[in-house]
Amino acid sequence: MADTxxxxxxxxxxREFSTRVFVHLGVPKSDAMQAAxxxxxxxxxxxxxxxxxxxxxxxxxxxxxxxxxxPTIELVSSTLSTxxxxxxxxxxxxxxxxxxxxxxxxxxxxxSGWVSVRxxxxxxxxxxxxxxxxxxxxxxxxxxNSTKMVAPLWGAERMLGTNPISIAFPGKEEPPIxxxxxxxxxxxxxxxxxxxxxxxxxxxxxxxxxxxVTTDPDAVVAGGALLPLGSDRERxxxxxxxxxxxxxxxxxxxxxxxxxxxxxxxxxxxxxxxxSVGKGIGHFFGAIxxxxxxxxxxFKRQVDDYIRVFRATKPAPGTTGPLIPGDPERQAEQxxxxxxxxxxxxxxGDLRDISAKTGIPFD
Amino acid sequence: MADTxxxxxxxxxxREFSTRVFVHLGVPKSDAMQAAxxxxxxxxxxxxxxxxxxxxxxxxxxxxxxxxxxPTIELVSSTLSTxxxxxxxxxxxxxxxxxxxxxxxxxxxxxSGWVSVRxxxxxxxxxxxxxxxxxxxxxxxxxxNSTKMVAPLWGAERMLGTNPISIAFPGKEEPPIxxxxxxxxxxxxxxxxxxxxxxxxxxxxxxxxxxxVTTDPDAVVAGGALLPLGSDRERxxxxxxxxxxxxxxxxxxxxxxxxxxxxxxxxxxxxxxxxSVGKGIGHFFGAIxxxxxxxxxxFKRQVDDYIRVFRATKPAPGTTGPLIPGDPERQAEQxxxxxxxxxxxxxxGDLRDISAKTGIPFD
Numbered sequence: 201m202a203d204t205x206x207x208x209x210x211x212x213x214x215r216e217f218s219t220r221v222f223v224h225l226g227v228p229k230s231d232a233m234q235a236a237x238x239x240x241x242x243x244x245x246x247x248x249x250x251x252x253x254x255x256x257x258x259x260x261x262x263x264x265x266x267x268x269x270x271p272t273i274e275l276v277s278s279t280l281s282t283x284x285x286x287x288x289x290x291x292x293x294x295x296x297x298x299x300x301x302x303x304x305x306x307x308x309x310x311x312s313g314w315v316s317v318r319x320x321x322x323x324x325x326x327x328x329x330x331x332x333x334x335x336x337x338x339x340x341x342x343x344x345n346s347t348k349m350v351a352p353l354w355g356a357e358r359m360l361g362t363n364p365i366s367i368a369f370p371g372k373e374e375p376p377i378x379x380x381x382x383x384x385x386x387x388x389x390x391x392x393x394x395x396x397x398x399x400x401x402x403x404x405x406x407x408x409x410x411x412x413v414t415t416d417p418d419a420v421v422a423g424g425a426l427l428p429l430g431s432d433r434e435r436x437x438x439x440x441x442x443x444x445x446x447x448x449x450x451x452x453x454x455x456x457x458x459x460x461x462x463x464x465x466x467x468x469x470x471x472x473x474x475x476s477v478g479k480g481i482g483h484f485f486g487a488i489x490x491x492x493x494x495x496x497x498x499f500k501r502q503v504d505d506y507i508r509v510f511r512a513t514k515p516a517p518g519t520t521g522p523l524i525p526g527d528p529e530r531q532a533e534q535x536x537x538x539x540x541x542x543x544x545x546x547x548x549g550d551l552r553d554i555s556a557k558t559g560i561p562f563d
Numbered sequence: 564m565a566d567t568x569x570x571x572x573x574x575x576x577x578r579e580f581s582t583r584v585f586v587h588l589g590v591p592k593s594d595a596m597q598a599a600x601x602x603x604x605x606x607x608x609x610x611x612x613x614x615x616x617x618x619x620x621x622x623x624x625x626x627x628x629x630x631x632x633x634p635t636i637e638l639v640s641s642t643l644s645t646x647x648x649x650x651x652x653x654x655x656x657x658x659x660x661x662x663x664x665x666x667x668x669x670x671x672x673x674x675s676g677w678v679s680v681r682x683x684x685x686x687x688x689x690x691x692x693x694x695x696x697x698x699x700x701x702x703x704x705x706x707x708n709s710t711k712m713v714a715p716l717w718g719a720e721r722m723l724g725t726n727p728i729s730i731a732f733p734g735k736e737e738p739p740i741x742x743x744x745x746x747x748x749x750x751x752x753x754x755x756x757x758x759x760x761x762x763x764x765x766x767x768x769x770x771x772x773x774x775x776v777t778t779d780p781d782a783v784v785a786g787g788a789l790l791p792l793g794s795d796r797e798r799x800x801x802x803x804x805x806x807x808x809x810x811x812x813x814x815x816x817x818x819x820x821x822x823x824x825x826x827x828x829x830x831x832x833x834x835x836x837x838x839s840v841g842k843g844i845g846h847f848f849g850a851i852x853x854x855x856x857x858x859x860x861x862f863k864r865q866v867d868d869y870i871r872v873f874r875a876t877k878p879a880p881g882t883t884g885p886l887i888p889g890d891p892e893r894q895a896e897q898x899x900x901x902x903x904x905x906x907x908x909x910x911x912g913d914l915r916d917i918s919a920k921t922g923i924p925f926d
Contacts, residue, residue: 311677351879355879365806381801404797430748430798438886439744439746440799445740449702454857493646506812513718515717521717
C-alpha cells in the first residue's frame with residue numbers, strides 16, 4: 201500500500217527542518233535545537249513514531265496555543281537529591297532535557313538526583329535522557345506518563361498511558377545496555393500498521409470497546425484499548441498494569457501533574473479529558489553516580505562481562521539467541537546515519553504541508 | 564492429593580518457632596526476631612512460597628555454614644544519598660532490613676537514599692521493605708537478584724533470577740498501593756503446583772530444555788526455564804527480560820555481588836554456579852521523601868483519588884473490574900490474622916523435622 205512506501209532523508213535535513221519549524225512557532229533558537237535533537241535521536245534509533253512523525257502534532261499544538269513556546273521552567277521544591285519542576289506548559293522536548301540536567305547535576309553533588317516534573321508535554325523517546333546520563337558516567341532513569349491508551353487488567357476502557365521506563369548502564373569496551381520499554385504489551389503503532397495492512401493482530405495486544413480481547417485492530421482503535429505488558433491474568437498482565445501505575449505515580453501524582461485517564465493529549469485528534477487533577481502531564485528523571493557505589497572502571501568491566509555472558513546464552517531454536525537491550529536501536533542508528541532515515545509517505549505529506557504553511561523549505 | 568491439604572497455624576506460633584530456630588542456629592535474638600518477622604509478613608500476605616515454607620532452606624544453609632549467622636554488616640562506600648553495603652554473607656532477612664534502614668535514614672537527611680547490597684542471601688518478600696518505608700512517609704523501592712530460573716527472550720537456558728521489583732505509595736483514607744512483582748511471567752511455584760496436580764500449564768510460562776515453549780510443567784522443571792514477563796517477542800517478552808536485567812544491574816553489578824547465572828542458590832537443591840563474579844547475591848533499596856516533592860497530605864489525597872478512579876473503571880466482562888496492586892495481599896492478611904495461616908502438609912512435615920532435629924517444640 202502507498203503509505204508503507206518510504207522516502208529517505210538525511211538526518212541533518214530533518215533536524216534542520218524541525219529546528220526551523222519550532223523557531224517559526226516562537227520557540228527560542230537554542231530550545232528549538234534541543235527539541236529537534238530529541239526528535240532526531242528517535243529517527244536515528246528507529247523509533248519512527250517518536251521522531252519527525254510527531255512534528256505535525258507539535259506544530260498543531262503550538263499553533264493553537266496549547267503548548268507554551270517560551271516557558272519559564274521553575275524549581276518548585278527541592279532537597280539535596282530531589283526536586284519538583286514546573287514546566288510552564290512548555291514542549292516536553294525542552295522541559296525534559298532541562299529537568300534531566302537538574303537530576304544529573306544533583307547526582308554529581310549528592311550521589312543521586314530525582315526530579316518529578318509537572319505541567320509539561322510529550323518528551324519524545326525516554327532513551328534520549330538516559331543516554332545523556334551515560335555521557336557523565338551516571339546511571340540515568342526516565343519515565344513519563346501520557347494520554348490514556350491502555351486498559352488496567354480486568355478493565356474495559358483506556359485509563360493509563362503507555363508509560364515507558366528507560367534506564368541505561370555503560371560498558372567499557374562493549375556498547376551500553378539501554379533499556380527503553382513501554383509498560384503495555386505492544387506499541388499503538390503496531391495496531392495501526394496491522395490496520396493499514398488489513399491484517400489481524402495477535403491475541404494479547406488489545407481489547408474491543410466491550411472489554412473483550414480482540415484480534416481485530418479496528419476494534420482496538422474504535423473505542424478499545426491496549427493491554428498492559430503480560431496481557432492477561434495468567435501471563436502476568438497485573439504486572440504490566442502495576443508498572444504503569446508506578447510510572448504514573450512518580451511522574452504524575454508526585455509532581456502534581458495530571459494522571460491516569462486525565463493526562464492531556466499530545467495531539468489534536470485525541471479528546472481532552474473531562475476532568476483536570478493537576479497540571480499537564482508528568483515526567484520522572486533519576487540519575488545515580490556509579491562511583492557512589494563502586495569504582496567506575498570496574499563497574500564498566502563487569503557490564504562488558506555481563507553483555508558477553510548473555511550474548512553467549514544457548515539460543516532458542518529458530519532464533520539468533522538473546523539480544524542485549526539497546527542492540528536494535530544502535531544498529532538502526534548505524535544504518536540510518538549512513539543511509540538516511542526512511543519516512544513513510546503520509547509523514548512526508550505532513551512535513552510538506554507544514555512547509556507550505558510556514559514557508560520553510562522541505563525536500 | 565495429600566500435599567494440597569493444609570493445616571492451619573496462628574501466625575504467632577509460626578513467628579515464635581522461626582525465631583527459636585534461628586537462635587538455635589546461632590543467630591542473635593534480635594536478628595532472629597527480625598528474620599522471623601519478614602517470614603511472618605509473607606505468610607500473612609499469602610505469599611506462601613516466601614514464608615516459613617523457606618525455613619527449611621535457611622535451616623539447611625545455616626546448619627551447613629553456607630550462611631553466616633552473625634554477620635558484620637558494613638558500609639563499603641557512600642555519598643550523601645547512596646551507599647554500598649556488604650552483608651558479610653548474613654541472612655538476607657537480616658541484611659535486607661538493615662540496608663533498607665540505611666536507605667530510609669539517608670532519605671530523611673538528603674531527600675533520597677539508595678543502597679546496593681552485596682554478599683547477602685535471599686531477603687524474603689520485597690514488599691516487606693517498602694511497607695517499612697511507608698511507616699516513615701517515604702516511597703520505598705526494593706529489588707533483589709536471585710538464583711537463575713528464567714531464560715532471556717530467545718534464550719534456551721536459565722540465566723536470570725525472578726528478580727522482583729517492589730514499590731509502594733501511601734493513601735490517606737485508602738490503603739496504600741503496594742506493588743511487588745517478579746519480572747517473569749509466572750512464579751515457579753505455579754509450575755510446581757501444576758506438576759503436583761498433573762495439569763498442563765498455559766503457553767507462555769516456560770520452555771523445555773531445548774528452548775521450546777512447553778505446556779508440560781515437568782519439562783520446565785527438568786532443565787527448562789521460566790519465561791520473562793511478556794512471554795514471547797510478539798507480546799513484549801523482551802520487556803520482562805530487560806526489567807530483569809535492570810534489577811540484576813542495580814542489585815548485583817552495582818554492589819559487586821554475583822549476577823545473572825552466577826547468583827548463588829538459596830537452597831541446597833540448587834546447583835552451585837561454576838563461576839563466581841562477586842560476593843553472594845545482591846539487593847537494591849531506595850527511599851524518597853514525599854515532602855521533597857510535594858506536601859505529604861496532598862499527595863496522599865491524590866493517591867486516594869487515584870485508587871477510587873481506578874476502582875470505578877468499567878469492568879471487563881466476566882471480571883469484578885481492576886484491582887489495586889496490594890489488594891489481594893491485604894485481603895489475605897486480614898483473613899489470616901483472624902483465621903490463621905494454612906500450611907500444606909509437606910511444609911508442616913519440614914517444620915516437624917526441624918523441630919525433631921532442634922528440640923524446639925512445634926505443633
